[in-house]
Amino acid sequence: MNGLQGDPTPDHRVPPAARASFEERLRTVAREHYHDRHPFNVRMHEGELTPDELRRWIRNRFHYQRHIPVKDALITAKLGTPELRRMWLRRIRDHDGDREGEGGIERWLRLGEAAGIDRALLLDESGVLPGVRLAVEGYVNFCRLRSPLEAVAASLTELSAPDIMRTRIGAFERHYPWIERDGLTYFHDRQGQGSRDSKEALALVLDGARTEADQDRAVAALTFKCEVLWSLLDAVERGGRPPAADPAGAPA
Numbered sequence: 001m002n003g004l005q006g007d008p009t010p011d012h013r014v015p016p017a018a019r020a021s022f023e024e025r026l027r028t029v030a031r032e033h034y035h036d037r038h039p040f041n042v043r044m045h046e047g048e049l050t051p052d053e054l055r056r057w058i059r060n061r062f063h064y065q066r067h068i069p070v071k072d073a074l075i076t077a078k079l080g081t082p083e084l085r086r087m088w089l090r091r092i093r094d095h096d097g098d099r100e101g102e103g104g105i106e107r108w109l110r111l112g113e114a115a116g117i118d119r120a121l122l123l124d125e126s127g128v129l130p131g132v133r134l135a136v137e138g139y140v141n142f143c144r145l146r147s148p149l150e151a152v153a154a155s156l157t158e159l160s161a162p163d164i165m166r167t168r169i170g171a172f173e174r175h176y177p178w179i180e181r182d183g184l185t186y187f188h189d190r191q192g193q194g195s196r197d198s199k200e201a202l203a204l205v206l207d208g209a210r211t212e213a214d215q216d217r218a219v220a221a222l223t224f225k226c227e228v229l230w231s232l233l234d235a236v237e238r239g240g241r242p243p244a245a246d247p248a249g250a251p252a
């Protein structure tokens with residue numbers, strides 16, 4: 001079944017052998033452009049971040065986390081079959097939970113508390129840096145405006161996510177013992193969710209990209225997403241203070 005694309009004209013159809021090289025192109029981008037190589041993540045994994053830097057990362061990454069189900073709702077609305085929508089709805093439930101007090105967003109709030117950040121501070125977003133806001137908005141709008149194939153391909157950074165979760169858990173346990181262990185549940189849970197999600201999304205993209213032009217668009221989408229994650233960390237690394245809130249009310 002192919003839920004992402006219409007049928008191509010026969011002369012544009014990609015031969016089966018090209019599927020393997022397409023998969024390799026995607027895996028190469030997900031490996032070589034991934035944010036595990038960003039200097040901020042390298043310092044995190046080597047235990048070199050100060051408590052303030054780690055807290056800045058947790059506060060700013062929360063802005064990304066809370067927008068994941070928003071972009072997944074935009075993708076769900078583009079999917080053409082009940083089977084595909086059920087599959088993608090599960091991602092929203094992973095983050096939002098089935099009831100109050102459950103789900104990935106709640107677990108990220110607990111990570112914040114384990115690192116000494118009040119949940120009210122995370123929720124009010126006062127620590128979110130402008131570059132982080134832009135990166136997240138870029139990703140959400142990409143999923144809003146592009147084809148389902150490109151939006152699903154952009155999620156394939158998750159091919160590399162389980163590895164970075166493993167590295168991060170080890171680094172937090174070894175180097176940042178002041179963060180309570182209970183706070184790491186988010187990362188533990190994402191290992192299984194990320195490998196399941198990326199496996200499903202990869203199959204959809206491999207089936208859905210029926211022409212060379214589709215394949216190029218999918219690779220470009222994944223490259224863009226790597227840049228989103230990279231830009232987010234650039235902003236966190238630079239730090240600084242977010243602009244003071246506009247008393248008249250800045251856009252949310």
Ligand SMILES: O=C(O)c1cc(C(=O)O)c2c(n1)C(=O)C(=O)c1cc(C(=O)O)[nH]c1-2
Pocket residue numbers: 068154155156157158160161164190
């Ligand atoms: O901490 C990370 O390094 C990291 C990376 C990614 C990713 O690779 O996109 C995601 C997550 N975490 C994550 O927690 C998450 O829920 C998630 C969803 C998605 C996505 O694009 O659908 N990526 C990621």
